[in-house]
Amino acid sequence: MSHFQGLVCVLRAGGGLWWRGCGGCGGILSRCRPHPRRGCSSEATVAGAVSSSSSYVEEMYFAWLEDPTNVHESWDAFFRNRKGAPSPPAEEVARRPSTLLQGRVLSHSPDTTQKVVEDHLAVHTLIRAYQIRGHHVAQLDPLGILDADLDSFVPSDLITTIDKLGFYGLGESDLDRSFRLPHTTFIGGGETTLPLREVIRRLEASYCAHVGVEFMFINNVTQCQWIRQKFETPGLMRLGDAEKRTLLARLVRSTRFEDFLARKWSSEKRFGLEGCEVLIPALKTIIDVSSAAGVDSVIMGMPHRGRLNVLANVIRKDLDQIFCQFDPKLEAADEGSGDVKYHLGMHHERINRGTEKNITLSLMANPSHLEAVDPVVQGKAKAEQFYRGDTLGKKVMSILMHGDAAFAGQGVVYETFHLSELPSYTTHGTIHVVVNNQIGFTTDPRVARSSPYPTDVARVVNAPIFHVNADNPEAVVYVCRVAAEWRNTFNKDVVIDLVCYRRSGHNEMDEPMFTQPLMYKQIRRQEHVLKKYSDKLIAEGVVTLQEFEEEVAKYDRICEEAYTSSKDEKISHIRHWLDSPWPDFFTAEGEPKTMSCPPTGLDEEIMQHIGQTASSVPLEDFTIHPGLSRVLRSRADLVKARQLDWALGEYMAFGSLLKGGTHVRLSGQDVERGTFSHRHHVLHDQEVDKRTCVPMNHLWSDQAPYTVCNSSLSEYGVLGFELGFAMASPDVLVLWEAQFGDFHNTAQCIIDQFISSGQAKWVRNNGIVLLLPHGMEGMGPEHSSARPERFLQMSKDDPDHFPDFGGDFEVQQLYDCNWIVVNCSTPANYCHVLRRQILLPFRKPLIVFTPKSLLRHPDARSSFDDLAKGTRFKRLIPDHGPSGQSPDRVRRLIFCTGKVYYELSKERKQQNLENEVAIIRLEQISPFPFDLVRAEVEKHNSEAELIWCQEEHKNMGYYDYIRPRLLTVVANKRPVWYVGRDPAAAPATGNKSTHLNELKKFMETAFNLNAFQGRKA
């Protein structure tokens, strides 16, 4: 090995000896003090730095080997001297690069050519250090008082002093020496060599001015090169005069809009954008660039801050419609509770001025719960892409805006990022814009997050992060342009961190000086960005003062005129704020086209066909697991016997909807196989890696597609995503299945804020289905209860009001409710209720408590007859046994729901009480089937005891919901008795024998006909 090859090897392989434990310094090791909060960045990065420098030497070496005239004569002399020289001893090898990279000239080398190599390496290391850590030095805070990155470590090798040269073993005398530039930088433009002075100047301009680029953690060379080229190429960041004028005009609109609101409604909360007015030109730039690249639909989510401004100046909602929302006398035209003005959504199709192309912009309505809308936006964007066949996200894209505190603090942000690259969840790149006003309500960043930047969460998906000083509008626009180009080129997420400030308190009424006195003293002194930028353009001669003033006056006039016409608005139509209209599904007035629902049964032929597909492998030469062959064989036997188990019932529902053209999407943890191994919707070839087959997609050649996808291990993010997916179209059955129903509560925010109350707040329908495995089976406190009590407590049907049964009562009741809660006891009924979801003329969320042991219970089967043409979902299943034949003899009427029916039935048989006790199953719990329950009560002996029996504890389950409604049915004239588990804190015991004892005890009560005698209700 030559001396040189030895050196290269050391640089590559031997590095582990000296860089370990220290990386954030980009290879400059001895000075790096570990930062108490952050530590250093990855070893891989440093390894990259070294290998890049060494590869440059290597490049030279191989070029020289080919032909010595290929390289400069100093290299020629260097390699000539080294050729054939013995390899250096091991300890020298280990020591040399460290010395070298610290810039100290090897003391024993008198050779000047060697110094040339070492100096080149030093310069390359310096370049790399700027690329990796220049953002720490960048001037990002417009106020100039805070470190935008919360990192007290000062990278002394980068700060603009001459001392840093010594750090690299260079001196002042080297500043005017020319150095050859590596291929990993673009600062040269057309030049391949530059004087060191110019190298540093250009690097500082690229990485340490008003833009801080964080990207060197990305482990893809092409992407890194792309970013370097965008930020290093000389002159690329400069805007033309026309662009500057457009930017100024947008800044005028953004600023004057807030000023106008502040003038007219000085004591109203509006969460204004003051301090980050550039958000508007930023978004418009992203949309312009994306539109030019072919995007024609943008779905956005954002929090409160600046929302009205975005509606007015990005979405272009009519100003009078916005202004009238401030009128306290405005009456609500729509049913439902409505929402505050800075939560409402919007959908608008218009011509994009920049590109003269059509563009549809949707801003999703959202609750106060920060970041909750993120996955919802992604789901809706994914659905639009799916239905348009936009498999690469070239037509539809999403933009998410965030506050700095919420972006760092809310876990759903992380969950959403983790969906970004998953095949069934990716939206092919989201542009995230953080309004980083360096404060969250009254809390400083130093106590609000542990990461240096609020944006660090994005690093998990290798998204580049562009920090930019928001008081430099041109830098902001440039960064936005690059972000949009990045998304269009790589279809990956990207983050823009607008480092700004908040001119008022959290809202306009808040006093920020209580908590941030110094910051706000500075803010009071801070000149408005519009003033600074207009002065700049006037000084540059890009606009005249008069032109600027005219632009301001023109927009002020527009606001005034809109204000005048807003006074004519007497009624607020929330429908006009709908983010996801379904024009063909409803009438022009937004009403259902009918108020009835057809039967949900199926043709025998269809059932047979679906059943056969469900029991077979539709692909040739496909080897399935022998255990699965047994499953398919037993399915085939069931089909032959015209029987359905739970899995087949589901197959019938999905398959028949697919036949009718409805897309079905089932998502959740392990849903493809099914947590309980009963579903098997994706077959895996046992011989060929990753070869799979989804039989449901082989039913008919013209069927709708079936999507079944195992999700990431998230509930909040994934449920939000599916809700968004279901929002895009009424012609899809979207189902989210919890692994066990118990886990849905980590998605409680989506359930409370969107699913339960979404229609009331935002007048939009949603037909999402939640499948929540539920049942007390001795599996412990966290694998038993899907918490029916919580869903029922949020159901809005009145417990004390006995409704009129006019018209189609079933449909009317469904129309009036906020969601439907069912617990089906048979596969046929499960199939019916899923089909009803789609055959209804409107959409409501459906909560299904699904079984576990019943999946394979021999009694929990249905005949094909229960699903035959003309049949329907049974909201209540009467007792068809002996008690049903002679209802007069019945002494006890037990109402129940779900799996406990089978336990009750078995016990009744054992106790030989089939004539005395009737067991009635409530399949639809909410809205409560008052009509059918009353019929049951009236049919039976009026002296019979009324019992509600459940397997859940008394303070849980259904009892609190059922009891007042049953009492309403009997006009409070008869008592309703409770049979079930005693009240408890945990939903279930972890002890098997306690579990069985509890069951035994309440079964005894259920059939002890004297249990309630003499007791007061």
Ligand SMILES: Cc1ncc(C[n+]2csc(CCOP(=O)(O)OP(=O)(O)O)c2C)c(N)n1
């Ligand atoms: C999940 C959630 N928790 C708490 C709040 C209450 N809250 C409203 S705004 C706010 C501060 C948000 O700070 P930031 O994300 O930086 O946005 P900014 O208001 O500064 O624009 C808080 C804590 C909320 N809306 N949502």
Ligand SMILES: [Mg+2]
């Ligand atoms: Mg903030």
